[in-house]
Amino acid sequence: MRTVRFIVAVLMAFVAGGCSSGVLYDEWQHVDVRGWEAEESQVFNCHVEDTSQTYLCCIEIRNTEAYPYSNIYLNIKTIYPDGEIAVDTNLQFVLADPDGRWRGRKSGKYIDGRYPFCFFRFPECGDYQFVIGHAMRDSSLVGVREIGMWIGKE
Numbered sequence: 001m002r003t004v005r006f007i008v009a010v011l012m013a014f015v016a017g018g019c020s021s022g023v024l025y026d027e028w029q030h031v032d033v034r035g036w037e038a039e040e041s042q043v044f045n046c047h048v049e050d051t052s053q054t055y056l057c058c059i060e061i062r063n064t065e066a067y068p069y070s071n072i073y074l075n076i077k078t079i080y081p082d083g084e085i086a087v088d089t090n091l092q093f094v095l096a097d098p099d100g101r102w103r104g105r106k107s108g109k110y111i112d113g114r115y116p117f118c119f120f121r122f123p124e125c126g127d128y129q130f131v132i133g134h135a136m137r138d139s140s141l142v143g144v145r146e147i148g149m150w151i152g153k154e
Helices: 002-019
Strands: 023-030 042-048 055-063 071-079 085-094 105-107 110-120 126-134 144-153
Touching: 023 042, 023 055, 042 144, 055 071, 085 110, 110 144, 126 144
Parallel strands: none
Antiparallel strands: 023 144, 042 126, 055 110, 055 144, 071 085, 071 126, 105 110
């Protein structure tokens, strides 16, 4: 019986490891339930060792139907290990179709969406920072519950 448990444990570890292969980074951060304030940025720290790969970078947004818009503008800063701000850009992400249908996957009261924004080859090993803030006209955004960053091999 112990052998069977051991084999099942090894197989589960192998399957779980296989599911995440190619993913460099995947992290979510909570946003204040009262609203995401314009001056509050989410900071993601990603350690990179493999500079030979090109990675797909995605923003992940978990919102509720209380979010009043069909899109969101985000300011994304990429900071290299030496502290240089390499990229500082504003991007629009469309969260809902013109008919009001959410583009993400709905589960209960949340809508989870993953939105690609660039392919990136990290030029050097080290710790990178991605700083994400909203650039909407409202100073406080309601309905956004979490912001995530996902980076994986293309």
